[in-house]
Every structure is written in C-alpha cells, then in structure tokens.
Amino acid sequence: MVYGEAVQVAKAKYPKSVTKTIKYGTAGFRTKADELDFIMYRMGLLATLRARDTKAVIGVMITASHNPEPDNGVKLIDPMGEMLAPAWEAHATTLANATDDGIAEAMATIAKEAGGIKEDEKALVFVGRDTRPSSDRLRDAVVAGVKAAGGEVKDFGVVSTPILHFVVTCHNDGGQYGEPTEEGYYKKIAQAFAKLRVSGASRGSYEPTILFDGANGVGAIMMERFIPYLGDSIKSTMYNKGEGVLNHLCGADYVKVQQKWPEGVPQAQNSRCVSVDGDADRVIYSFIDKNGKYSMLDGDKIATLVAGYFQELLKASGLTLKLGLVQTAYANGASTAYITEKLGVPVACAKTGVKHLHHVALQFDIGVYFEANGHGTVIFSKNAREAIRNAAQANESAQKLSQVMDVINETVGDAISDMLLVETVLHARGWSIEDWNSAYADLPNRQMKVTVADRAVITTTDAERVCVTPAGLQDTINSIVANYPNGRSFVRPSGTEDIVRVYAEASTQEGADNLAIAVGNAVYEQAGGVGDRPKI
Numbered sequence: 001m002v003y004g005e006a007v008q009v010a011k012a013k014y015p016k017s018v019t020k021t022i023k024y025g026t027a028g029f030r031t032k033a034d035e036l037d038f039i040m041y042r043m044g045l046l047a048t049l050r051a052r053d054t055k056a057v058i059g060v061m062i063t064a065s066h067n068p069e070p071d072n073g074v075k076l077i078d079p080m081g082e083m084l085a086p087a088w089e090a091h092a093t094t095l096a097n098a099t100d101d102g103i104a105e106a107m108a109t110i111a112k113e114a115g116g117i118k119e120d121e122k123a124l125v126f127v128g129r130d131t132r133p134s135s136d137r138l139r140d141a142v143v144a145g146v147k148a149a150g151g152e153v154k155d156f157g158v159v160s161t162p163i164l165h166f167v168v169t170c171h172n173d174g175g176q177y178g179e180p181t182e183e184g185y186y187k188k189i190a191q192a193f194a195k196l197r198v199s200g201a202s203r204g205s206y207e208p209t210i211l212f213d214g215a216n217g218v219g220a221i222m223m224e225r226f227i228p229y230l231g232d233s234i235k236s237t238m239y240n241k242g243e244g245v246l247n248h249l250c251g252a253d254y255v256k257v258q259q260k261w262p263e264g265v266p267q268a269q270n271s272r273c274v275s276v277d278g279d280a281d282r283v284i285y286s287f288i289d290k291n292g293k294y295s296m297l298d299g300d301k302i303a304t305l306v307a308g309y310f311q312e313l314l315k316a317s318g319l320t321l322k323l324g325l326v327q328t329a330y331a332n333g334a335s336t337a338y339i340t341e342k343l344g345v346p347v348a349c350a351k352t353g354v355k356h357l358h359h360v361a362l363q364f365d366i367g368v369y370f371e372a373n374g375h376g377t378v379i380f381s382k383n384a385r386e387a388i389r390n391a392a393q394a395n396e397s398a399q400k401l402s403q404v405m406d407v408i409n410e411t412v413g414d415a416i417s418d419m420l421l422v423e424t425v426l427h428a429r430g431w432s433i434e435d436w437n438s439a440y441a442d443l444p445n446r447q448m449k450v451t452v453a454d455r456a457v458i459t460t461t462d463a464e465r466v467c468v469t470p471a472g473l474q475d476t477i478n479s480i481v482a483n484y485p486n487g488r489s490f491v492r493p494s495g496t497e498d499i500v501r502v503y504a505e506a507s508t509q510e511g512a513d514n515l516a517i518a519v520g521n522a523v524y525e526q527a528g529g530v531g532d533r534p535k536i
C-alpha cells in the first residue's frame, strides 16, 4: 500500500490520542504538550509531502511561543520562509484529524489534490525546536513522520523560529539571502549592523547599552551566541537566561499584556529593557524614567519608528518607492493617527496573525508590518531591492537603506533582528528611549478574555473590527462605545486559545477598563458565556 509504513509507524508508536476535532490555527497546532505526539508525527508526514510538492526544503518548528511551558505546538515553514500556504493548512487539518488507519488515504488524497505528488521523490525537512522540556521528545515524533514518509531530516536543534525561517529561505534560494546556517544568520546581520555605526556606537542621547530579557527561553541562547559577532557595536547584559520558568513573569508577552517590568531584570532607571518571547519572534521595549515612571514600547511604537525612518531615507535618497505600514485592529489608535496624520505614510489594516499582515504588506514596495504585540518585520519588493542596491553606489542615504535592509530578517518577524533595527534608528537619530517614546502617547487600553461555550458563534468582518454574529452584538458594542470619549472596542474569537478576546481603548485608563468590562459582559450575555463573568 502507498504510504503503508506511515500507518504502521503511527499505530505502533504514535497512535491518535485525542478524538476531538483539531484545527491548524493562527500559529499552527498548539495545545498541551502531552496531546501532541501524534500530531507532530503527522506533521512530519505532511512536511515531507509539501517538500515534494514544492521541490524545496520545508521547515518544521516545534514551539508554543509565549504560551506556558507545559504547552507546545508546531508550525510549518514554506520554501521562502512564508507561513504554510492556506490550502496546505487545510491539508494539515485533514491529516491531523484522520484515524490512524485513515492516514494513508488522507496522504493519497492530499497528494492527488496537490496535482500528483510522487511517493518516491526526494524530500528534505529542516526541523528546529524551542527550549521546552517536551520539545526534544516531540522532535523525535516529527523525525519519525518524515522518515516514515520516505523523507530526510536536518535537525537544527534548539533554535529560534526566525533562524529556522532564515535557513529554510537561504537553502531554497541557493544562498542568495545568506548562508543557510545559524552562524550565517549571525554573520550577515552583525556585519550590516556594525557598518551602520562605524563612526561610533554612541551618538547624541543614544547609548549602545541594553538589558536583555530572554524570557528564560531560546532567545537568550541565541543572543548569547550572537554577542561575540556584535563586538563593541552594542553592549547587552543578559537576564532570564533559563534560570527561571519559560515566559513566567517575564518575556515580551508578559510585558505587553500586563504592562509591567519583567521580573529578574534589575529596575535600572533610564535603561532600556528588551524583552523577547519564548521562540524569539517578538520583541517589546520598556524603561523606567528618572521619575520612576514605567513605560512600555510595543510593536506599534516600533512600526512607527521604523516607517518614519524609512520615509526619511527615501526622501533623502530621491527614490520614489511606495512605503506603507500594516497593522491589525489591536494597533493603538494613537499610533495610527500619528503615522497617517503626522508622517503621511499610508496604513492598511489586516486580520490578526502575521501571515495576514505579510500578505497585505506585499502591496507596497517597502511594507512595514507589525502586530501590537511586537511581532513583525519589513519586506521589500524585488523592484525596491534593485532600486535601492543600484542607487546605493552613488548615494549615501540609499547606501544606508541598503545596509538597513541587511539588518532586517525579511523572512519573518524576528525579535533580535527587529531589536537591532530599532537600535539602528535610535542611533541614527541620536535618540534615547525617552525621545522615542515621546513621539506620540498611547491611548489607554485594555485587553480581556471571555470564556464562551463555543467561540465559533462569533464571526467578524472588516479586518475583525466589526462583529457579524451573533446578530445584535455589534449594535450593543456601538451603543456602549458611544459613552466613552475616544472609545473604540472590538471582539473576536482567538485563533490560539479557547476564548473570545475583547479590546478596548479610551481617553483614560479607567474608561478603557470600564469599556472592556461592559463589552466583555455583552459578549458573555449574547454569545453564550460560561463560568465566571468577565473581569479584569
């Protein structure tokens, strides 16, 4: 039987242990680690089919990112570092939900639907994993899947998500984007970064010193390996290197959602702290000013800083390239107003999940995209890349643009590369973090989770800003929002957790909190809330 071995190994070593239907969501499959072995095995099978389909290397990253340590997950990486194509997300869901005996048939159907994938064609899969204790065992399951489908594996061990995207891309484009190794990644980015500060690392109010909050995860390991390549260009003191629990009271998600200084990092005044998440694809800055006031600078602050800098370099270089910023509904209203009204850069809104932002960013020559939670990057069209490289020969601003382009990991949001991009802009401007923060003031905001019996009853439109079902809920939200100056609120089902998310912003924190509670209660009442009523 075709793919018969896939069935045998599944039954013997990776039998299906969960009967409920599971879906490849915003960030692949993600749940408790002890429910994932059979899914990992099947994703090994699927990655092999996808590698044959694309005749390219496919990546499999084992991580649950910012989620708690007992969780885990898996995301597949397409040939040019993109997230898995939508049609294949559906295939992933089909294969994950098949019975053990149904695996061969599911694989044959996928192969047929993909236009005929030959069973004996070569396939190579790159595998990476985060630092979770379960990741090692789950890697074995992925490897078993690839082997059972007749493919081969290259195991990159413990690496960040962005490094795995980078090596997949570099391998598939024959090394044009860089050398397809972890070292190749450090070398490329560090060289470009150092060039941008050859005339000295300090400048104006900018000092090249940071406190690095590694979230007790892979980001800390990557940064420690990166530091020797960076030399004197930046001085990074490392905290939360793995001595504590992953993502617990520290890291990018904690700092962003709780709006608190990470534990484990000394509260030094006027020092900037850089927090990354559990797989190092998100970054958040924070600092405590001389009066002891805490401020957090998120993905919106990063996006506006970067877009403003690109706009300046484009003007100075005389290049006429279309620059744009892509945000989601979670972007702070003050950031959108600042970038459109003050900087005059066009802004587009996409659905939550970087794959959606990435897709919308493709409409620009230079597309800056960031989620408020600090996940994002900048992508350049082929036209933009060539125009910048050509102009760089004779024009200083274009040369800078070209070097900045090499600091960026275009293949995916990347905490460490994004941090170096921020540091580059701050350095160029001679800004302290306080200068950066004062560009605009965030509107006070609040996020809340509401538990309902079935979150699928909530559907949305207009990049998730308007709720379509249950009927009447949007009218209720509108009438609540009308009571709050500068009020804005929306609700959507999470793609990664079994909850509904509520977002609210208003001119005061009290207003934002009350708005979130009122809208949360409306969701609870009209969308089948269960358990305790929502509270902050």
Ligand SMILES: CC(=O)N[C@H]1[C@@H](OP(=O)(O)O)O[C@H](CO)[C@@H](O)[C@@H]1O
Pocket: 026, 027, 065, 330, 352, 353, 354, 371, 373, 375, 493, 494, 495, 496, 497, 501
């Ligand atoms: C409000 C929020 O931060 N949502 C996160 C979260 O998605 P949800 O679908 O909201 O659960 O996880 C995604 C994957 O990491 C990330 O892309 C997204 O921004």
Ligand SMILES: [Mg+2]
Pocket: 065, 066, 277, 278, 279, 280, 281, 282
């Ligand atoms: Mg992450």
